[in-house]
Amino acid sequence: MPVPDLFAEGLARGWKTYNGSRLDQDLTLEADVAIVGTGAGGGTTAEILSAAGYKVLLIEEGPLKTSSDFKMQEAEAYPSLYQEGIGRMSKDGAITIMQGRAVGGTTLVNWTSSFRTPEPTLEHWAKEHNVKGHSPAEMAPWFEKMEQRLGVAPWIMPPNVNNDIIRLGCEKLGYHWKVIPRNVRGCWNLGYCGMGCPTNAKQSMLVTTIPATLEKGGELLYLARADKLLIDGDKVTGIQCQAMDERCVAPTGRTITVKAKHYVLSGGGINTPAILMRSDAPDPHKRAGKRTFIHLVNFSAAQFEQVVNPFYGAPQSIYSDHFQWDHGTTGRMSFKLEVPPLQPALTATLLGRFGEDNALRMEQLPHTNAMLALLRDGFHPESAEGTVELRGDGSPVLDYQMTDYTWDGVRRAFHTMAEIQFAAGAKSVLPLHADAGYVKTLGEAKSLIDGLSLEIYRTRLGSAHVMGGCAMGEDPSQAVTDSLGRHHQLGNLSIHDGSLFPTSIGANPQLSVYGLTAQLASQLAERLRTA
C-alpha cells in the first residue's frame, strides 16, 4: 500500500455508513437533508450543509471503493466504478458514455481537468435560458472557493509526450494552447486517474467533501439506488431506495426508506432526470430528461518516431481552445482539444477494426498519440441533443440524435487534429473511423477526412461529460428548477448537479458543478435556517 487509506482510517474512527448490499432487513433512515448522489454536486452540498449544522444523509447507488482498492487495472476498474459496468451507451449504441458509479461519483474516475465555466457560457445562459444570479462576476468567488478547497492549480510538472504533442503542434501553427489546471495535491504523475487514484492525490469527493461530512456526523448509505421520490401534493415525503448487490447490478429485494425535511438530487445527468421520471414527479411542461448534452467526442490517433508511452503520466495537462469560440457562442459547432490516456483495453476499442489491422495498430502503442475533440453541444438550435427515457426496468437510457450541424463539427475536428498531429511531427495519422487507415501526409489526411461517410457506428464517438436534463431557469415552461436549483413544482426538493446546465459547458465540467452547487448549497443552508 503506497499511502495510508484515509477513508478506511475514517471508517475505523467511527464514520457512520450503511452498506445496502449487506442488509437483511428493510431499513428506514432519517436526516435533516437527504442527498442522492455522492459526486461533484452531492459531495459539495453535503460538506456545506453539514458544516452549517444539518444532519446530512448521502445516498449512493454504487460501491464504496477506496485507495487500497485501486490497482490500476482496467479489467477491474471499468466494471466496478463506471455506470452500468461501463456498459452505459446512447440508446442506439453509437456512443459509449463514461460516467462514474461509486462513492465519489464521476469525480472518482475523471481525469482531474478543472476549468471555471467559460464566461460566454454563463452569459449565454443569462441571455437565452433565463438564468439569474450566475453571471461571471457572481460565480467567481464560488469557483475561487472550490479551487482552494480542491487544490486546483495549473499542472506544474512537464506534460507527458502524449499531451506535449498538442503544445508542439499548436506552437507550430500559431494556435492557442494552455496548461490544464488539475484538482490534485501531491500527485505522483502516474496516469491512472480513470481507475481510481491509488495515492489519494486526486482531490475527488471521496477524499475531501465526503470525509468532511462524515466527520461532522453526516452518514453515508451506499449500494442503494434511489428508486422513487414519495410525493404528497407539492412536497416530497420520502425516498424509496433499492438495496443493490455488491456488484451494483441487481436489487437484493431489501428497501431503504429515507425521510428528511429537504431533499437534494445530485445523481448527475441521466440519473437525476430518471428519478423524477420514475417518481412521476410533476412535470407539466415535460422538461425532465430533455436537453441532455454530452460534449460529444471524436478522436484522431497518430504515430511518432519517438516513444510516446501514452499510458503513463498525468492524463490531461495541455488543451487548446483555439476552435472553441472563434465563431462566437452560437456559430458553427465548436470544440475543445485535449488528449485521452491510452491504456490498452480502452485503446483497443478506440483504434478500431480487428485481426491484423487492429494488431498492427496496437503493436505501435508506445509510439501512439491520440487527440480528442470535445464538441460544445447545446448552444445552437441545430445542435445534437439528448433525451432521457426509461427502459423496461425503470433504468434510464439516453437517446442522443446526431444532426448535420454536429457532424460538420466532427469533420472539422478530424481536420484540425490531423493538422496539429502532423505539425507536431507525426509520421502518420489515423482519424478514428472505420473507413480510415493511417495516412502519411496532411494532404492525404485532408482527402481521407473529406471522403469519410460520417455516420454512427463507423465514426468512433464517446462521451465522458453528461450535462443537462433538468435545466435551471426562471421560466417553468423551459426549466425543471429555478436559478437556485429549487424544483419548480415541489417545495422541498432541490437539484444540485450537472443536470442543471441549460447547455453543455464548453469545458470539462467538474469545477462548474463544484462552483454552482457550492453557491446553491450555501443559499439552501441559509433558507433552511430561516424556514
Added chain:
Amino acid sequence: MNDSVLDAPGLSRRGLLKVGLMGTAFLATAGLTASLTGCSASTPANGFAILRDSDLPFLKALIPVMLAGAVKPEQMPAAIDGTLQNLDYSLNRLSPEMLKLTVQLFDVLAMAVTRGPLTGIWGSWENASADDIRHFLDRWQNSSLSLLRMGHSSLLQLVMMGWYGRPEAWAHCGYPGPPKI
C-alpha cells in the same frame, strides 16, 4: 445475399428499430417466437457466471479471428480461454438491460434459425472458416439494418476489451503494465 428474410410484410425497418430487442425481432420475423420460447438456456456454462454453453461455439470461432496478428497461433487457445474469462467477468457486471441486449445478440448468433440468414454461416461455428467469419463481420458492419451494425460494434468492443485487459496481451502492445507503487 441480402437480409431479405427480414422484409416480412408489416415488419418495416422502422418497426424493427422500434422493437429494439434484437433476438425477439428476428424470431418474430421468422415466425418462430412461440415455438422457440425457452429454447435458449439461461444456465451458465461450467466455470462461467454468465456465458452459456450455447454462447461458446461462436465466441470460440470469433475470438481467434479478432485476435489474429496479436496472438501467436500456439498461444491462441489460451488467449481464447482468457478472453472468455474477462468477457464473462464484465458481462456479470453489466446493467440488466445491457446484459439482456448482449444475450439477445448472442442468441441470434447461436441459434441456427437466425444464424444462417443473418451471418451467412449456415453450418456449425466449429466448421466456419476464418473467411466465413470475416465475411459475416463485414456484412454486419455494412448492413442496412442498424441493429446489425450495432451488433458488429458490440462484438468488436467486447472481445477487444476482454483480451487487452489481460496482462498476456500487453507484450504485443509494448505496455509494461501499471507501475509498482
